[in-house]
Amino acid sequence: MQTNDNPFLTSFPKAEKEDNTDLDPIFEEDDISSLGHSELDQHRELRSMIRTAAWEMPLLSSLTKPFVPPKKTELPLRWRYTSYMGEVHPAQSKVVVEFDPHDLVDMNHEQRQKLRKLAGTRYDHTKSRVKMSCESFETQAMNKRYLGDVVQKLIAEARDLSTESFADIPLDTRHLKKKDKPKFPSSWLLTEDRKAELEGLRRTQLLEEGARVGGNLLVSGVVAIEEARQARAKEVEDAVVVEAARMPAARGGTGPRGGAQRSGRR
Numbered sequence: 040m041q042t043n044d045n046p047f048l049t050s051f052p053k054a055e056k057e058d059n060t061d062l063d064p065i066f067e068e069d070d071i072s073s074l075g076h077s078e079l080d081q082h083r084e085l086r087s088m089i090r091t092a093a094w095e096m097p098l099l100s101s102l103t104k105p106f107v108p109p110k111k112t113e114l115p116l117r118w119r120y121t122s123y124m125g126e127v128h129p130a131q132s133k134v135v136v137e138f139d140p141h142d143l144v145d146m147n148h149e150q151r152q153k154l155r156k157l158a159g160t161r162y163d164h165t166k167s168r169v170k171m172s173c174e175s176f177e178t179q180a181m182n183k184r185y186l187g188d189v190v191q192k193l194i195a196e197a198r199d200l201s202t203e204s205f206a207d208i209p210l211d212t213r214h215l216k217k218k219d220k221p222k223f224p225s226s227w228l229l230t231e232d233r234k235a236e237l238e239g240l241r242r243t244q245l246l247e248e249g250a251r252v253g254g255n256l257l258v259s260g261v262v263a264i265e266e267a268r269q270a271r272a273k274e275v276e277d278a279v280v281v282e283a284a285r286m287p288a289a290r291g292g293t294g295p296r297g298g299a300q301r302s303g304r305r
Contacts (some may be wrong), residue, residue: 115142116190120179133174134182136190139167146197149204154197156205160214 071079119135140151155162158169171189173182251257 111139111142112144115139116187118183130174132177132179132182133172134179134186135170135172136183136186137168137170138190140169141167143194146194149200149206150197152210153200153205154193155210156208157193157197159211163215164210164212165215165217 115138117137119137121130121133123131140146140154143151143154146154154169155164161171162169171186173186176182176185248257
């Protein structure tokens with residue numbers, strides 16, 4: 040048996056090597072298993088992240104810049120993604136893009152009008168937005184790339200007025216009907232005169248109610264309930280007395296015809 044001076048490797052038993060054994064020449068029971076190596080790799084990765092957080096991340100504070108929200112004219116396209124927090128869902132690859140033709144500052148009125156007509160039912164004239172979505176591909180990046188190409192082709196076609204401008208075709212808005220929201224009538228607004236009138240009505244009602252209370256003309260629900268309860272209790276007592284009067288008297292005892300007098304006769 041061979042001996043090893045390394046104290047770390049002495050904890051692993053080393054099998055004797057015989058001539059008739061089929062041991063792997065690479066692995067001779069003098070190393071840790073693959074599971075142990077994976078644990079060591081995770082430990083190394085964790086220590087690397089801790090060193091990065093302790094020594095490198097604090098230096099990022101010198102690179103901070105104040106946040107300046109982008110302008111609509113600089114980034115006219117607004118993208119929307121859907122995430123289900125790690126859950127697999129058929130709609131997780133869907134991507135939606137929206138933009139306002141007015142944000143395209145390098146286009147004139149005729150070109151924007153042509154773009155609206157080319158968008159067709161995807162143009163919302165109530166909000167002045169073009170909205171398109173795609174979920175034909177497997178990933179969100181592929182769907183976003185497809186929508187980006189479609190928007191570029193749409194804008195390029197709208198800018199080209201030499202071939203066709205669609206000036207003789209009206210903008211079709213039949214696919215979307217604008218719903219009128221009810222507005223608060225201005226006649227219902229409380230003015231100073233109306234507030235004074237309502238305050239006078241409230242004072243008049245309070246004075247009339249006080250007069251009814253003083254003249255004992257106001258019907259009180261508590262008093263009515265108490266009177267009804269007392270009347271009911273009196274009816275129950277009268278019924279008990281009538282029932283007791285209808286019961287026959289017990290025979291024998293102390294009456295003139297009782298058993299005590301009859302017992303004295305012979």
